[in-house]
Amino acid sequence: MILRDTPSRWEIFLILNGSIVPQILPNIIGAAMWALIVLLLDQMVSWVPRISIGVMGVFGLSLSLFLGFRNNAAYDRWWEARKIWGKMVADVRSFAQELRIFANSHEDEEFILTHILAFHHLHRGQLRRDDVRNDVTHWVGTDAAEPLIADVNAPNAALRAISGRLRKMSEARKIDGFGQKALAERLACFPAAQAGNERLLTTPLPFVYSLLVWRTTYLYCLLLPFALLDSAGWFEPLVAAVAAYVFFGLAQVTHELEHPFRDKAAGIPLSALCRTMEISVCNALGRPAPDRLEPVNYILE
């Protein structure tokens, strides 16, 4: 995730980091060149047929409709991913509270809370293909970490270990029925969050929208120069470039937000959120807490 203050008036056109201009530069240049070719053809060679700007207005409206819809849907996905991870942070803290209220056995607390951290690191590995072996081993030790990492559904294996532990605590009368119920309810929050993230990971926006949006954007930019001949004159390449910037830019932004776990610059900062959880767990266990992760070169991973 990119974290930057709002740029000053003069910086706005200079910032490249966090801008989508580099990715869509070929499209912008291509649109300007195509407009220039049409303009020169018309001026130098022979009369080129026109389309009225009103016609382009109708297409522009449809294009806005598509882009607007896709943008809203993609942003909702991104924000939902952030919400789920925010809720996970809260659930880790509540889990620690409830362990203190209902269990009050430091060893069990430690087992459960470190396994919850293992769950989150493994889940981060599942979502972003990060290598999380070191993180998992750091918290639960090598012996416990290996079978987890080897499991088909590694995050789930960590939760299974916790539910087994809760069973044992209950059999050893360390928790009563109320504690069992409360902790089981909290534990159920994590598969729910995991399933939510898996949904965002495995179910992108319907592919047909991507096709519709990209195709319409290309068609729009192909036809636009014929509409600009009469209505923009020598501004034509500039206007075509601005139009390409606006429409391809939005299409590209949308494409990045659609996959909130894929890209480290545009995506949700999973490593930083896992660190936040680690701090909370250390606080609860009375251990020294690591530092927060800070953005590097404006990017928080």
Next chain:
Amino acid sequence: MILRDTPSRWEIFLILNGSIVPQILPNIIGAAMWALIVLLLDQMVSWVPRISIGVMGVFGLSLSLFLGFRNNAAYDRWWEARKIWGKMVADVRSFAQELRIFANSHEDEEFILTHILAFHHLHRGQLRRDDVRNDVTHWVGTDAAEPLIADVNAPNAALRAISGRLRKMSEARKIDGFGQKALAERLACFPAAQAGNERLLTTPLPFVYSLLVWRTTYLYCLLLPFALLDSAGWFEPLVAAVAAYVFFGLAQVTHELEHPFRDKAAGIPLSALCRTMEISVCNALGRPAPDRLEPVNYILE
């Protein structure tokens, strides 16, 4: 569900799989032909009356309003279906956790979790008319499967079997009141999800919207050529074809997403989600898990 990476710049116009062009090709060709006829009539035979492009702009706005609304509503249905199934996956995993915490009797766990799989397969059969006999039989055995499949409300029969089992476990003191309460709460998630899916299955978008959208789209495409005579010139058939692509395309996409369980290419991948549940259940029961379903020819069923 179609799963594809974003196509490269050159592929965008070539992809047919996942595109709605084949379905609406007659409309695109028809619109272009009609525009050509009007154009030729005007140029060759005699002056044809005009409509100003501004008038079409007003209609285009209304059409966008209709299409945009219907598109949002259809996408919401599709996404809600995916959310419900994602929650079902989470509930299966939580059910397994809670059985371990509260019951810890392998035989009961096995009965309940395999019947939950039967419920999901039967529900998939209810939603998509898939033949699920083999899947149900595979998990609960022929003797238990037959009465379920024969039931009027087959998925519900599977849940009834589970609630009967929970009653017996409680009578045999295998679970206490807390376990009974926790497992009953989890079990109630499944009828809720089933009713949600039945709602999406049996209650489409109000029919009157379909009529309004299709009629307005046809009227728009019928009138458009008279507006293009002055404002698009020889581009007329091309512009009419693009307009038909854009408007009929969106109407068609919407129509497919509206029914998230009907079509295997556009719909929710129920078979793959059931498989995900099977893997989770196998993990919980300590059985070898089957492989995930992978997309075939970009389509995940």
Next chain:
Amino acid sequence: MILRDTPSRWEIFLILNGSIVPQILPNIIGAAMWALIVLLLDQMVSWVPRISIGVMGVFGLSLSLFLGFRNNAAYDRWWEARKIWGKMVADVRSFAQELRIFANSHEDEEFILTHILAFHHLHRGQLRRDDVRNDVTHWVGTDAAEPLIADVNAPNAALRAISGRLRKMSEARKIDGFGQKALAERLACFPAAQAGNERLLTTPLPFVYSLLVWRTTYLYCLLLPFALLDSAGWFEPLVAAVAAYVFFGLAQVTHELEHPFRDKAAGIPLSALCRTMEISVCNALGRPAPDRLEPVNYILE
């Protein structure tokens, strides 16, 4: 609720059932006649002042804004009504499950589940002024039905009977505290759903929106012909009729969806949903279940 497959290309303009054309035909004809009068006045009698089509574009935008907002709000109401009833179906099934898990006394199950059916029929009567005496009597018997039907708040009386029964079951030790809590929680779902439906029934969209929308639509159609004189020529009556179809059509659709319980063609199929509940209750009680209600002449009540 109208249930129809998407019409084929040729049927789209022929379907009347489920169309709003009949209701707004006077408006469409009126708009076309008024446009014809203005056109003839201009052509035959004397020059008529013009409004530029750009001005109408600004009004068209505002009108779209009003209609779009009102349409979204009305559809949300309709869909919320369907959601509430879908949740009621799920709650009936969960109630049956929980009675089996916690109570396991057939007589009590029967009393409670048939009274839940009575509640839903009485609530349907409250919402849609259906005569539900026969349905209520059929399920709970005449003796129990009469005081319910006579009550000021009949559906609530049915729920009161259930809560009294739960009290007695608890006093007779047929359910323990856990069962009492679980069943009381489920029972609280029904007043919540009832209050939601009463909200949709008694609180329509603010009246001022209806005035604003209808007045603006009429003003738009009154002024439109003066804008079409130059921009549509002899197409004028046709264009005015299409505009009237589009704008009055959406206003009318919205008006119907706004009241999800008023109209049997546009509204929620309460009878069919009550039947679904009856089937679930019969399944739970081991009685033979009635058949689903099927649409008659495409209309499901």
Next chain:
Amino acid sequence: MILRDTPSRWEIFLILNGSIVPQILPNIIGAAMWALIVLLLDQMVSWVPRISIGVMGVFGLSLSLFLGFRNNAAYDRWWEARKIWGKMVADVRSFAQELRIFANSHEDEEFILTHILAFHHLHRGQLRRDDVRNDVTHWVGTDAAEPLIADVNAPNAALRAISGRLRKMSEARKIDGFGQKALAERLACFPAAQAGNERLLTTPLPFVYSLLVWRTTYLYCLLLPFALLDSAGWFEPLVAAVAAYVFFGLAQVTHELEHPFRDKAAGIPLSALCRTMEISVCNALGRPAPDRLEPVNYILE
């Protein structure tokens, strides 16, 4: 809240009750006069500079954006207020059910349910500055009512009385732990609803939006006549009046809905909803119930 059937075709322009025309009449007349002045200046005195209608289209779009956003936000506030009050009605009924299931002591039921009515009347007084002394006294008696009314946070004082009573019931073994838990959960619904209503009461839409909307609307109406000179001719004052009606009308409607508790004509009918609760409580206590409140002159308070 205004309750009226949809007016017939002929009534639409005659209804004043529930219309916002009276409030914005000065603006409509002002806009028409200003347009007339500009028109006469141009025709009689000297050429006046023009703005093209296309420019106004761009402003009109922005204005629609502002008005549309503010309208959605205001309607959401109004509807949320109605939802909260609807949920309160449901919670009162569920409270009565749960008292019957868990407590079954008529005296306690009476104390709690009448204090819940007192809470709602006091909350209504807090929201709408109604004088509720008589209502509160009627239900809980003068002795109990005086300290409540004198409290800084009067509605909260009523809830405190209930929680003290629940404590006493628990100490007297009239309710067990399950009942205590169930009734405490229900009781927590009321502070949540109260805080929701307080949020709507004390946090209006950001003031800056009001400024932006009103300023842009005035600027639009000031500039419009210069754009209409060429594009509306002698229709100019009429068109300006219609534009003022549309834009000021929506701004005014929004302003009224934004404060769902301020105005009796546009706001939520709190008195009628409190009466609905009174009826439910009387039913639960076996007392004769008062009549529903009916709209007076189409207005339900």
Next chain:
Amino acid sequence: MILRDTPSRWEIFLILNGSIVPQILPNIIGAAMWALIVLLLDQMVSWVPRISIGVMGVFGLSLSLFLGFRNNAAYDRWWEARKIWGKMVADVRSFAQELRIFANSHEDEEFILTHILAFHHLHRGQLRRDDVRNDVTHWVGTDAAEPLIADVNAPNAALRAISGRLRKMSEARKIDGFGQKALAERLACFPAAQAGNERLLTTPLPFVYSLLVWRTTYLYCLLLPFALLDSAGWFEPLVAAVAAYVFFGLAQVTHELEHPFRDKAAGIPLSALCRTMEISVCNALGRPAPDRLEPVNYILE
């Protein structure tokens, strides 16, 4: 938060407090000057190339799309922040109710409720960098306050103190299992709210949107004068200034609402909400309550 009544017709253009005009005045003046330069160049020096106003309409539409989306997203953030704090107020009141119902030990009530106030003040300090030492010390005393303030995650430390206290109450048999469960459930509301606010604090809208919006707004204002040459004449600088007001104004408003905790004029009034909680706690503990905070110079902190 600015609290003002709707201004009268004459005040609308005079209010500066709460207006965004001061912040964007350089942009408005710059746009007007640039338009004047282009106009004078065209009139005095030589013919300047034109862009048709239709082209600007297409850009205006895109710009509206961007601004509209960003505005909705920012307002949703602001409103969500207010909702979370409103829920916190309700949770404090419910916590007090539940302590009375389940615990009834004045000393414990006092400890827990004052620590909840400390939590909220510390959380306010975390969100808005307010100095909260005095507030925390006032409620829990210096001895308890210092370790809280020194903690890495200060608000969490306050909650940890409460969960430790609940454990002790349970060990001392001051609360039974039901009370333990109920109070633990309530206590879990606060980490959830804290995580929600942290999400709003640390995750702004994606930076790329800001770039896209500001860049497009600047490009629009740069190109607009060339479009106004023919369509606005001598109104050109005025129209350019109005356009700058509208577009930069909305961009600036959005920027302020996006950070609901940053600014005291535009943000959520955290101090006033903490005071509301203090009053509720004092009421519950039978202490004299402080006064509500009132807006100073229309600003409520």
